[in-house]
Amino acid sequence: MKSDIPVTSLQRLPVYLNYLKSLDAEGYISSGAIARALGMGEVLVRKDLAYTSAQGRTRVGYVLEELISALEDYLGCNDKKKAVIVGAGELGNALLSYGGFSNYGIELVCAFDTDETKIGKTIGGKPVYSVENEKEEIEKLDAHLAVLCVPAKVAQSVADALTECGVNKILNFAPVLLRVKEGVTVRNIDVAANLAILSSM
Amino acid sequence: MKSDIPVTSLQRLPVYLNYLKSLDAEGYISSGAIARALGMGEVLVRKDLAYTSAQGRTRVGYVLEELISALEDYLGCNDKKKAVIVGAGELGNALLSYGGFSNYGIELVCAFDTDETKIGKTIGGKPVYSVENEKEEIEKLDAHLAVLCVPAKVAQSVADALTECGVNKILNFAPVLLRVKEGVTVRNIDVAANLAILSSM
DNA sequence: TAGATTGTTAATCGATTAACAATC
DNA sequence: TAGATTGTTAATCGATTAACAATC
Numbered sequence: 001m002k003s004d005i006p007v008t009s010l011q012r013l014p015v016y017l018n019y020l021k022s023l024d025a026e027g028y029i030s031s032g033a034i035a036r037a038l039g040m041g042e043v044l045v046r047k048d049l050a051y052t053s054a055q056g057r058t059r060v061g062y063v064l065e066e067l068i069s070a071l072e073d074y075l076g077c078n079d080k081k082k083a084v085i086v087g088a089g090e091l092g093n094a095l096l097s098y099g100g101f102s103n104y105g106i107e108l109v110c111a112f113d114t115d116e117t118k119i120g121k122t123i124g125g126k127p128v129y130s131v132e133n134e135k136e137e138i139e140k141l142d143a144h145l146a147v148l149c150v151p152a153k154v155a156q157s158v159a160d161a162l163t164e165c166g167v168n169k170i171l172n173f174a175p176v177l178l179r180v181k182e183g184v185t186v187r188n189i190d191v192a193a194n195l196a197i198l199s200s201m
Numbered sequence: 202m203k204s205d206i207p208v209t210s211l212q213r214l215p216v217y218l219n220y221l222k223s224l225d226a227e228g229y230i231s232s233g234a235i236a237r238a239l240g241m242g243e244v245l246v247r248k249d250l251a252y253t254s255a256q257g258r259t260r261v262g263y264v265l266e267e268l269i270s271a272l273e274d275y276l277g278c279n280d281k282k283k284a285v286i287v288g289a290g291e292l293g294n295a296l297l298s299y300g301g302f303s304n305y306g307i308e309l310v311c312a313f314d315t316d317e318t319k320i321g322k323t324i325g326g327k328p329v330y331s332v333e334n335e336k337e338e339i340e341k342l343d344a345h346l347a348v349l350c351v352p353a354k355v356a357q358s359v360a361d362a363l364t365e366c367g368v369n370k371i372l373n374f375a376p377v378l379l380r381v382k383e384g385v386t387v388r389n390i391d392v393a394a395n396l397a398i399l400s401s402m
Numbered sequence: 403t404a405g406a407t408t409g410t411t412a413a414t415c416g417a418t419t420a421a422c423a424a425t426c
Numbered sequence: 427t428a429g430a431t432t433g434t435t436a437a438t439c440g441a442t443t444a445a446c447a448a449t450c
Contacts, residue, residue, distance in 0.1 A: 006441065010401065014394035018376045022353075030407065038378055043443060046409065058408050058449045076401050083396065090295035095392065097291045100376065104397035145400055152223075169399050171392075175219045175301065177239055187399040189390060191296065191372075193215035195284065196305035198370050198388040199346055200211065200277050207417065231431065244419060247433065259425045259432050 005051045012040075012048050014104075017071040020064060030061030077105045082141050084167075086158055087149035088113040088128045091173060095147060097124035109141055131161075138165040148172040159186075206252045213249050215305075218272040221265060231262030278306045283342050285368075287359055288350035289314040289329045292374060296348060298325035310342055332362075339366040349373045360387075 035042035054070035056062045088111040111128045146167045155174035175190045236243035255271035257263045289312040312329045347368045356375035376391045
């Protein structure tokens with residue numbers, strides 16, 4: 001959607017947003033102050049913020065409240081987006097119970113699993129459905145976001161099924177590189193690999 | 202440790218490793234074949250692999266087995282490293298039960314929490330200790346890796362305590378930018394932010 | 403006014419890609 | 427030999443940083 005912004009910049013926007021919200025203050029804040037607090041260059045901060053609708057005032061900086069709004073707007077925190085979880089194992093469980101997605105306008109609406117003992121239950125207030133109803137439910141919900149919390153072996157076939165249902169953004173926790181058709185975006189989070197990378201840094 | 206390799210390259214090494222292992226084959230593989238499978242440039246693949254001890258044979262490529270070993274060596278999959286989890290909530294739980302860390306030579310040895318009802322229990326075969334024993338246990342274990350699964354509000358103070366115990370690598374799941382002293386490395390995984398980034402891509 | 407800050411244009415730096423010699 | 431592939435050197439591309447004019 002926002003094809004103009006470098007991914008590196010986009011990735012920093014939530015960092016700014018978290019920091020600014022954590023200040024819990026009012027008034028002005030300068031790019032220099034943000035840069036010092038986050039340990040980065042101030043021009044980079046201004047460049048990043050310039051992708052949003054934020055406008056600084058010369059001599060004083062940005063109005064904190066406006067800046068937060070601009071970041072939230074840009075990141076789509078104000079549009080309601082539905083996401084589904086596939087795989088109601090430990091990780092899926094943890095995500096279903098986590099409240100932080102609402103900050104970004106994302107609602108995890110339900111989960112899908114193959115395990116009979118889980119189907120029909122509720123986790124974190126969200127229903128767990130059978131994968132057999134996946135297509136039906138996703139189309140009914142008109143959800144385009146999915147979080148993959150399934151074992152690596154089945155991740156590709158689950159991803160294929162999801163894209164068939166109209167899902168075009170997949171957050172994948174399985175340690176496999178998914179092949180998806182044109183127009184579908186995948187973002188990977190491999191926790192074990194992250195820990196290994198950290199450990200060899 | 203490996204200060205010579207660009208972080209971008211380092212981050213791709215686990216991707217190669219996962220792919221090569223998934224082939225479950227023997228014999229030779231060329232950088233071109235890897236590149237095609239993963240959708241990247243073949244020169245980039247060779248450059249990345251060159252940071253490891255891997256050596257290709259002209260005309261045929263790399264010996265699959267050797268290449269896997271070289272990647273594993275470079276990523277330290279063969280040295281045993283101990284990691285602790287702080288925060289035995291849903292997420293900490295999920296990680297304790299996940300087996301994938303052993304592929305990288307990382308062993309999650311225990312968790313710490315403040316919740317009396319969790320302390321003394323075992324999750325995924327790993328004991329949950331009181332944070333009061335944190336220093337004692339971590340020093341006894343000589344662990345230098347920690348995974349932070351605590352709420353954002355306490356993340357900074359928990360990180361401070363950890364570095365006091367000799368932890369110098371922290372994988373942080375809390376949506377806050379941690380300030381740590383020189384010599385300590387932090388890697389952040391903000392799942393909600395990742396989903397928001399994906400959704401605005 | 404003097405000083406602080408933004409936003410933009412130019413310079414630098416680093417990572418990716420292209421070109422190609424070396425090898426078997 | 428001809429052809430395929432590596433590894434390296436040079437060129438390109440993109441992101442970060444530096445410089446600076448504009449503004450209040």
